[in-house]
Amino acid sequence: MAATIRDVARASGVHVSTVSRTFSAPHLVNPETRNRVLAIAEDLGYRPNRAARALTTGRTHNLGLIVADISNPFFPPLIKAAQAHARLRDYHVFVADTDEDPQVEEELIQTLTKQVDGVLLCSPRLSNRAIEKLGEDVPFVVVNRRLKGMSTVLMDVGNGARLAIEHLMTLGHRRIALLAGPAGSWTSREMSDAARAMDGIELSILGPNSPTEHGGLAAADAVLAADVTAVLAYNDLMAIGLVEGLDERGVEVPGRISVVGVDDIVPGRLTRPKLTTVAMPTEAAGRTAVDLLLQLVGAGETATPALATLATHLIIRDSTGPVPP
Amino acid sequence: MAATIRDVARASGVHVSTVSRTFSAPHLVNPETRNRVLAIAEDLGYRPNRAARALTTGRTHNLGLIVADISNPFFPPLIKAAQAHARLRDYHVFVADTDEDPQVEEELIQTLTKQVDGVLLCSPRLSNRAIEKLGEDVPFVVVNRRLKGMSTVLMDVGNGARLAIEHLMTLGHRRIALLAGPAGSWTSREMSDAARAMDGIELSILGPNSPTEHGGLAAADAVLAADVTAVLAYNDLMAIGLVEGLDERGVEVPGRISVVGVDDIVPGRLTRPKLTTVAMPTEAAGRTAVDLLLQLVGAGETATPALATLATHLIIRDSTGPVPP
DNA sequence: GGAAGTTCTGCAACCGGTTGCATGAAACAT
DNA sequence: ATGTTTCATGCAACCGGTTGCAGAACTTCC
Numbered sequence: 001m002a003a004t005i006r007d008v009a010r011a012s013g014v015h016v017s018t019v020s021r022t023f024s025a026p027h028l029v030n031p032e033t034r035n036r037v038l039a040i041a042e043d044l045g046y047r048p049n050r051a052a053r054a055l056t057t058g059r060t061h062n063l064g065l066i067v068a069d070i071s072n073p074f075f076p077p078l079i080k081a082a083q084a085h086a087r088l089r090d091y092h093v094f095v096a097d098t099d100e101d102p103q104v105e106e107e108l109i110q111t112l113t114k115q116v117d118g119v120l121l122c123s124p125r126l127s128n129r130a131i132e133k134l135g136e137d138v139p140f141v142v143v144n145r146r147l148k149g150m151s152t153v154l155m156d157v158g159n160g161a162r163l164a165i166e167h168l169m170t171l172g173h174r175r176i177a178l179l180a181g182p183a184g185s186w187t188s189r190e191m192s193d194a195a196r197a198m199d200g201i202e203l204s205i206l207g208p209n210s211p212t213e214h215g216g217l218a219a220a221d222a223v224l225a226a227d228v229t230a231v232l233a234y235n236d237l238m239a240i241g242l243v244e245g246l247d248e249r250g251v252e253v254p255g256r257i258s259v260v261g262v263d264d265i266v267p268g269r270l271t272r273p274k275l276t277t278v279a280m281p282t283e284a285a286g287r288t289a290v291d292l293l294l295q296l297v298g299a300g301e302t303a304t305p306a307l308a309t310l311a312t313h314l315i316i317r318d319s320t321g322p323v324p325p
Numbered sequence: 326m327a328a329t330i331r332d333v334a335r336a337s338g339v340h341v342s343t344v345s346r347t348f349s350a351p352h353l354v355n356p357e358t359r360n361r362v363l364a365i366a367e368d369l370g371y372r373p374n375r376a377a378r379a380l381t382t383g384r385t386h387n388l389g390l391i392v393a394d395i396s397n398p399f400f401p402p403l404i405k406a407a408q409a410h411a412r413l414r415d416y417h418v419f420v421a422d423t424d425e426d427p428q429v430e431e432e433l434i435q436t437l438t439k440q441v442d443g444v445l446l447c448s449p450r451l452s453n454r455a456i457e458k459l460g461e462d463v464p465f466v467v468v469n470r471r472l473k474g475m476s477t478v479l480m481d482v483g484n485g486a487r488l489a490i491e492h493l494m495t496l497g498h499r500r501i502a503l504l505a506g507p508a509g510s511w512t513s514r515e516m517s518d519a520a521r522a523m524d525g526i527e528l529s530i531l532g533p534n535s536p537t538e539h540g541g542l543a544a545a546d547a548v549l550a551a552d553v554t555a556v557l558a559y560n561d562l563m564a565i566g567l568v569e570g571l572d573e574r575g576v577e578v579p580g581r582i583s584v585v586g587v588d589d590i591v592p593g594r595l596t597r598p599k600l601t602t603v604a605m606p607t608e609a610a611g612r613t614a615v616d617l618l619l620q621l622v623g624a625g626e627t628a629t630p631a632l633a634t635l636a637t638h639l640i641i642r643d644s645t646g647p648v649p650p
Numbered sequence: 651g652g653a654a655g656t657t658c659t660g661c662a663a664c665c666g667g668t669t670g671c672a673t674g675a676a677a678c679a680t
Numbered sequence: 681a682t683g684t685t686t687c688a689t690g691c692a693a694c695c696g697g698t699t700g701c702a703g704a705a706c707t708t709c710c
Contacts, residue, residue, distance in 0.1 A: 056668040342661080
């Protein structure tokens, strides 16, 4: 069995409270005693039990990270960054996948609540009301969704869409389609709002569509029917699917139609043509979310929700080119 | 503040122990009392505190999952499956990324130990000795590494390599290259052992190589110099890189050279040509690992390590074709 | 009608820490 | 020499549960 604080106390002839303080408030104990205790603790392989500590302090030093789908290539970099960032601050993180199911999401949050100091919700599927309700029990930071009264991390896809369209305009494109995402998506709405606000282009909005490779593939005919020279897709998976669909129909990318995606997921760098895309700051989002969350945790009841908007940028690769003559 | 067991006890006029039993040993309490307690608990929004429970029972109902790199596309499906499987058994899982650093790995295991009932180590970078040492403190299951005396989940890449080569032979290929992975890799060794044991082919082993897209790209010249008609790569990333490198040199895949990868990661399904590959049962590995781990946890000290070997299979797509005339 | 079981509930100690308060000793001020 | 601080440590209650033991109430059996 692992050594406990009492084993250390016995072995070093001091009271358990002294051992406790040696670890959690070292300045309160005589350097001499402290060193002796530390030496013996080291010797016994003692490590404080975080769960036990949490019981009295109310701080578990754990975070929860809830995502809709771990294997969606968009999330792993975020998870990785969040986890690494948390570790530097001496926090461990529970990662849970809801499988896009709001019910699972809710249950997960509820069972996790007691074990964590805060929860990171990425692209939640739960209703606003449900989230607000759950937010009473545990601090939240929401990523990729606007929620009043909650700390939020957003990625500026509106500006990303603008950058993409400007890039297309520079290449001479004027008739541009926006391949929209799922109906309720905040991201999708941001993109179309931004696109609609741009002057000098003729915009067709196609969709809603399923945000998958298949969704893009299925939209190929609609794109052709729209008679455009360039397409901005809701995400890279759709863009990849679209390129594939166009290819099947003998339409060259970017020869006849230019395609821009959003996300900058790994596969986009590996397909041919390599995808021009709006890069989402996923790592930064993970780190920022952890920062906001710990800030919230530290502030206790007095916490004020913060909003972080992170910049996106355009990565120009090979799926965009000059408008054909 | 969230309701505790004492709040429920007070509100329902019974002793805390009765409330406790209502949740952890329902058959010991009178159905009438039980229902009353349950109703009041529900009313108060009471949920047992797992950390507190762990203190007395010694079971945290948490698992640790340690991987070298979350954003390596190979891992997310495994993480997802493991997490989902664990959830069904009422376990939460800490996910930690070591960034390929053995030191971080060790530290992570040590700090996690007290908070989990067991740890899943995926493709560990730690020395065998270190792992065995740490294994004294907490049950382990190791994925993708052979370790005596420890529960292990392996994927049968040897047979995968055989299947791939047989497929190539059916297509008429005889001069085949194996693009090896990193020097110390168990997987790489399994593959080359299997390939060497096959009759009727002329095998060139090229490498070791970095197991990345870049590693594959950089190997293009070596492949051409080897004068082969087909290549089996250590993993999909390398295969994709190789296809790219060959393309740059005007060599058609599969027209002049066929390429087979290993892993079946998402990008391989999206590149063109779509990659023929040996699918690794990553989801099954995640589930199996959790099963073995919980088995170990349940057995306590008397646990006997188990070894699971999972079958791989070949997925034929577009990067392999008949040997050119 | 009393002994022997059952079934249910309460009591209290315990898990591994933390922390407010009390105490004793040493250091300083007067 | 005395009073006042400061410093280091011990004491004991507490965090939110679990569990062995004991006893009360109720059955069952002879």
